Amino acid sequence: MLGSCSFTVFNGYRHNGQYSGGKPVSWFRQDTGVVVFNTTIDMMKHHFSGLMVIKPLPDDAYRVIFITEVGLKIFDMEFTRREVIIHYFMEAMNKKALVNTLTHDIGLVLMTEHAAQTPAALREKSSGATVLKYRENGRRNYYRLDETGKTNKIVQTGCILNKVQADFYSTGNNRVDSICIAHYHMNLLIKLSRISNTAGNAEE
Amino acid sequence: MKRIAEFFCIIVLLPSLNLIAQVPAKPMKDIAGFKTRLNSMSATISTIESDFVQEKNLSVLANKITSRGHFCFKKENNIRWEYMQPYKYLIIINKDKIFIKEESNQKQYDIQSNRMFQEMNKFISGCIQGDILKNDKEYNVGYFEDDKYFFVKLVPVSEKMRQMLNEVQIWFDRNDLTVSRIQMVESGGDYTRIDFTGKKLNTDIPVEKFSFK
Numbered sequence: 001m002l003g004s005c006s007f008t009v010f011n012g013y014r015h016n017g018q019y020s021g022g023k024p025v026s027w028f029r030q031d032t033g034v035v036v037f038n039t040t041i042d043m044m045k046h047h048f049s050g051l052m053v054i055k056p057l058p059d060d061a062y063r064v065i066f067i068t069e070v071g072l073k074i075f076d077m078e079f080t081r082r083e084v085i086i087h088y089f090m091e092a093m094n095k096k097a098l099v100n101t102l103t104h105d106i107g108l109v110l111m112t113e114h115a116a117q118t119p120a121a122l123r124e125k126s127s128g129a130t131v132l133k134y135r136e137n138g139r140r141n142y143y144r145l146d147e148t149g150k151t152n153k154i155v156q157t158g159c160i161l162n163k164v165q166a167d168f169y170s171t172g173n174n175r176v177d178s179i180c181i182a183h184y185h186m187n188l189l190i191k192l193s194r195i196s197n198t199a200g201n202a203e204e
Numbered sequence: 205m206k207r208i209a210e211f212f213c214i215i216v217l218l219p220s221l222n223l224i225a226q227v228p229a230k231p232m233k234d235i236a237g238f239k240t241r242l243n244s245m246s247a248t249i250s251t252i253e254s255d256f257v258q259e260k261n262l263s264v265l266a267n268k269i270t271s272r273g274h275f276c277f278k279k280e281n282n283i284r285w286e287y288m289q290p291y292k293y294l295i296i297i298n299k300d301k302i303f304i305k306e307e308s309n310q311k312q313y314d315i316q317s318n319r320m321f322q323e324m325n326k327f328i329s330g331c332i333q334g335d336i337l338k339n340d341k342e343y344n345v346g347y348f349e350d351d352k353y354f355f356v357k358l359v360p361v362s363e364k365m366r367q368m369l370n371e372v373q374i375w376f377d378r379n380d381l382t383v384s385r386i387q388m389v390e391s392g393g394d395y396t397r398i399d400f401t402g403k404k405l406n407t408d409i410p411v412e413k414f415s416f417k
Binding site for chain 2: 036038047049051065070071072073076088195
């Protein structure tokens with residue numbers, strides 16, 4: 001859980017002129033085929049765990065399926081550039097607030113949301129890393145890029161306060177190995193840890 | 205155009221025909237005899253130990269998600285269900301308690317405190333001991349057989365349950381009537397198949413295997 005009062009006005013970035021590079025590309029677009037993550041979701045007092053399957057589809061869309069370790073399907077959703085199609089959501093968990101939060105967070109890490117706009121280029125004061133800022137629906141998304149141009153952190157803010165932070169960890173080979181999504185003002189933490197290719201055989 | 209449609213039908217139907225072909229379709233001749241044998245087998249078994257391979261088949265994926273582990277059962281109602289590859293996950297049911305351990309988290313629950321755990325416990329132990337076949341209030345049961353297996357198909361009566369689990373299929377080995385395979389089919393056709401291999405009956409399984417540490 002992140003600090004409960006993180007203000008966006010002191011966000012630790014400085015302007016770095018007009019950005020001339022390409023848009024940040026989703027890790028799952030760069031990756032090859034289906035990715036399976038060992039996943040835990042801690043929300044309020046509830047704890048869920050299972051396997052999150054992410055499959056890239058044509059037109060920048062993704063199919064995301066969450067199943068328990070014993071094989072029970074919790075949800076099956078499709079993320080396109082325009083909408084989220086819910087193919088299945090287990091009735092016991094099909095609560096509007098939960099569905100909205102999960103679709104928002106998953107959409108954020110899939111990077112389906114940022115519009116075709118030229119981002120403002122910033123520089124992180126502490127590290128000097130390039131940060132791209134997109135404005136969307138009253139929110140701002142900050143994508144911090146590593147030295148190879150890949151996104152290793154997304155911070156989403158409202159007008160005044162930070163809302164969500166997603167950190168990406170990679171050991172190379174163009175693939176993301178783990179992701180941590182944390183909310184600043186809600187007790188919600190989602191951790192995804194990639195299952196190795198050799199052990200699981202869902203890679204296509 | 206008609207040929208294209210026929211070709212399309214073949215491509216779409218082939219995988220499902222393949223699935224159906226694996227299911228014994230011949231109605232069981234002696235259902236009462238099967239139930240009697242199952243009851244006496246269940247009475248003589250005090251422990252079962254087995255490896256298992258679980259395959260999750262999702263229609264959107266070309267390949268299955270496969271996991272492997274080890275399973276132990278000891279009368280009365282002690283179950284150890286341990287996933288070892290490609291992730292670590294352990295469920296222990298010890299009478300009225302359930303213990304779940306993940307790689308970074310472990311918790312103990314009172315089975316009676318949670319309806320889902322009650323159902324899970326009833327389902328797992330019911331499948332192992334064959335008690336689930338007596339539950340004709342919650343399932344419509346169909347009996348089939350082939351040369352190798354007795355095959356039982358359970359369709360939940362409750363529509364609410366069917367939205368989650370359309371059908372449960374259990375393969376019993378004809379020789380010793382132990383469960384060789386369980387397949388849980390969801391309403392959309394996705395399924396989870398668990399195959400039990402290297403079964404050992406009535407071995408000495410230490411009670412520590414079912415304790416929460």
